[in-house]
Amino acid sequence: MSRKKKDWKTEKDRVLNMSLEERRKEYRRSEYVPLDQINTWKQSQSTEVTEEEEGKDLLRDKVSLYKGDITILEVDAIVNAANSSLLGGGGVDGCIHKAAGSCLYEECITLNGCETGNAKITCGYDLPAKYVIHTVGPVARGHVGETETKDLTACYQNSLELVKGFGLRSVAFPCISTGIYGFPNEPAANIALETVKSWVKENHDKIERVIFCVFLEADYRIYKEKILQVFQDNDVTTEEDTEDGQKAGAGTSPSKESRSKNQSEDRHDDDELDPPKEDADNHTAMEQETLDSQTGEPEEKKADEKSENKEMEKDATGEPEEKKADEKSENTEMEKDATEKDTEIEKDTEKEKEKEKEKEMETDTSASEQINAKVESLEGSDPTETDSSPSKDPVDKKE
Numbered sequence: 253m254s255r256k257k258k259d260w261k262t263e264k265d266r267v268l269n270m271s272l273e274e275r276r277k278e279y280r281r282s283e284y285v286p287l288d289q290i291n292t293w294k295q296s297q298s299t300e301v302t303e304e305e306e307g308k309d310l311l312r313d314k315v316s317l318y319k320g321d322i323t324i325l326e327v328d329a330i331v332n333a334a335n336s337s338l339l340g341g342g343g344v345d346g347c348i349h350k351a352a353g354s355c356l357y358e359e360c361i362t363l364n365g366c367e368t369g370n371a372k373i374t375c376g377y378d379l380p381a382k383y384v385i386h387t388v389g390p391v392a393r394g395h396v397g398e399t400e401t402k403d404l405t406a407c408y409q410n411s412l413e414l415v416k417g418f419g420l421r422s423v424a425f426p427c428i429s430t431g432i433y434g435f436p437n438e439p440a441a442n443i444a445l446e447t448v449k450s451w452v453k454e455n456h457d458k459i460e461r462v463i464f465c466v467f468l469e470a471d472y473r474i475y476k477e478k479i480l481q482v483f484q485d486n487d488v489t490t491e492e493d494t495e496d497g498q499k500a501g502a503g504t505s506p507s508k509e510s511r512s513k514n515q516s517e518d519r520h521d522d523d524e525l526d527p528p529k530e531d532a533d534n535h536t537a538m539e540q541e542t543l544d545s546q547t548g549e550p551e552e553k554k555a556d557e558k559s560e561n562k563e564m565e566k567d568a569t570g571e572p573e574e575k576k577a578d579e580k581s582e583n584t585e586m587e588k589d590a591t592e593k594d595t596e597i598e599k600d601t602e603k604e605k606e607k608e609k610e611k612e613m614e615t616d617t618s619a620s621e622q623i624n625a626k627v628e629s630l631e632g633s634d635p636t637e638t639d640s641s642p643s644k645d646p647v648d649k650k651e
Contacts, residue, residue, distance in 0.1 A: 257354075258354070258355055260355040260356075260358040260359045260375075260377075263355045263375075263377060264355070264359065264375040264377070267375055267376070267377060267382075268375060268382065275380075275382075276380075278378065279378065279379075279380055280351055280352075280353065280378035280379075281323075281324060281351065283324050284324050284325075284326045284380040285318075285320075285324055285325050285326060285380075286326045287325075287326060287327055287422050287460075287461060290316050290318055290325070290461070290463060291316060292312060292313050292314070292315065292316050292461070293312045293313075293315050293316060293317060293479060293483060294310060294312035294313050296316075296317070297312070311449065311452060311453065311456075311483050312483050314452050314456060314459060314460070314461060314462060315448065315449075315452070315461070315462050315463070315464065315479070315483060316461060316462070316463045316464070317463075317464050317466070317472070317475050317476060317479060318424070318463050318464070318465045318466070319465075319466050319467070319469075319472045320465070320467070321347075321467070322344060322347075322348070322424055322426050322465040322467075323347055323348055323351040323352075323379060323380075324380060325380060325381060325424050325463065325465065326380035326381065327380075327381050327422040327423060327424050327461070327463065328381065328382055328383060328415070328420035328421055328422045328423060329373070329376075329381055329382065329383040329384065329385050329414075329415060329418075329420050329422070329423045329424075330348070330376070330379070330381040330383075330384055330385070330423070330424045330426075330465075331371075331384075331385045331386075331387060331411050331423065331424065331425045331426060331428070332344065332345055332348045332384050332385065332386045332387070332426075333345060333387070333389055333426050333427070333428045333429065333431070334366065334386040334387065334388055335388065336365050336366060336367065336368070336388050337365050338360040338363050338365055338366055338372065338386050338388075339357060339360055339361065340357060340360075342431075342432060343431045343432065344426045344431075344467075348379070348384060351378065351379055352376060352377045352378050352379045352384065353377045353378040355375070355377045355378075356374060356375070356376075356377050356384065359374045359375065360374060360386070363386075366386060366387070366388045367388065368388045368389070368390055368391075368403050369387075369388065369390070369402070369403040369404075369406035369407055369410065370387065370388065370406070370410055371385055371386065371387040371407065371410040371411045371413075371414055372385070372386050372387075372414075373385050373386070373414050373418065374386065381424070382420075383418065383420065385411045385414050385415070385423070387407040387410065387411050387428065388407070389403070389404055389407050389428040389429030389433055389435065390403035390404055390429055390433065390435065391429075391433045391434070392429060392433060392434045392435040392436070393433070393434040394434050394436065396435065396436060396439050400435065401439075401443060404428060404429055404435060404440065404443050404444075405443055405447050407428050407429075408425070408428075408443070408444055408447040408448060408451075409447060409451065411423070411425070412448070412451045412455075412459075412462075415458075415459065416455060416458045416459070421459060421460040421461070422459075422460050422461040422462075422463070423459075423461075423462055423463070424462075424463040424464075424465045425444065425448075425462070425463065425464055425465065426465055426466075426467070427440060427441075427444075427466055427467075427468075427471050428440065428444070430471070437470065437471055437474055438474055438478075441471070441474045441475050441478050442478060442482075444464065445464075445475070445478055445479060445482040445483070446482060448462050448464075449482055449483060464479070
């Protein structure tokens with residue numbers, strides 16, 4: 253039995269006019285995560301609210317870090333990291349198209365693609381999210397230059413502007429351009445966090461929650477580390493920020509105005525702390541004149557006193573040059589005498605060693621002479637007969 257193809261326009265009108273309970277019955281997947289089950293960054297930190305923070309709208313209450321599948325988040329809109337055709341692809345783009353159904357593809361055909369940095373919005377159809385915001389990130393391939401940074405920043409800014417324009421209160425962002433487009437993960441996280449923080453601070457009354465939805469463990473660790481640095485504990489939004497944000501549409505943003513004001517105040521403080529060099533020199537000269545007038549002593553007298561003081565110091569600590577030269581000469585002669593004495597001692601020691609050697613040689617000579625004499629005396633005596641001596645012939649005895 254063939255299923256009749258749905259008309260995306262009719263289906264879009266039907267889905268957007270359904271209640272939440274009715275839509276839940278038609279989710280393509282039974283698994284979904286409501287917004288109230290996603291902790292804010294403040295809740296995930298479990299920090300106590302201080303008296304200063306109590307009653308104030310904290311930026312930490314506006315953002316969340318979630319690790320998992322973006323297609324099961326029940327929020328007003330999820331952002332799709334799309335390609336320029338908007339007709340589906342790999343990664344998160346393919347997952348969103350598959351989970352939303354064929355009507356998403358049919359509607360995207362009518363959008364005629366999208367340029368890098370821009371964003372376009374469609375219905376969510378079979379997704380728990382009511383809308384899908386499609387944005388095209390830059391192709392970085394490992395290189396992060398001015399153009400890549402500007403385009404990725406525009407992706408987040410333009411997506412958030414669509415959220416505000418359609419009156420949506422919650423949105424979830426994936427990691428844009430960090431997949432096959434090759435944008436390095438850490439710089440991409442920095443851009444995402446800083447851009448969202450700046451926008452939320454200016455539009456905090458227009459948004460309830462911005463969720464950073466990551467899928468990889470590596471991205472989760474990066475965001476967890478950097479979100480601590482970007483969204484500080486004392487970051488708050490006040491009514492003054494809202495008024496400044498409304499005025500910012502005609503000109504400079506409140507953040508820029510505050511920065512320029514702070515810079516002006518800093519320069520003013522620096523001028524007060526560090527007076528011009530000429531004024532400092534004049535001030536020093538005036539202090540010197542005042543000191544002279546208080547002491548009542550002319551400059552010539554002071555110079556004479558300085559000269560006398562130097563001579564007194566020289567007399568007290570120094571000695572005449574001739575005396576120093578004599579002492580140096582005496583020290584040299586003493587060193588010379590000591591060296592000569594050491595030389596004589598060494599010569600005497602060598603002589604004693606030579607005498608000892610001669611005595612040893614004489615002793616050895618006398619001993620050898622005694623041994624030789626003893627040998628000669630033994631040779632002169634009659635030898636004793638042994639078994640080896642020839643015996644007399646017995647025949648001679650008979651004769």
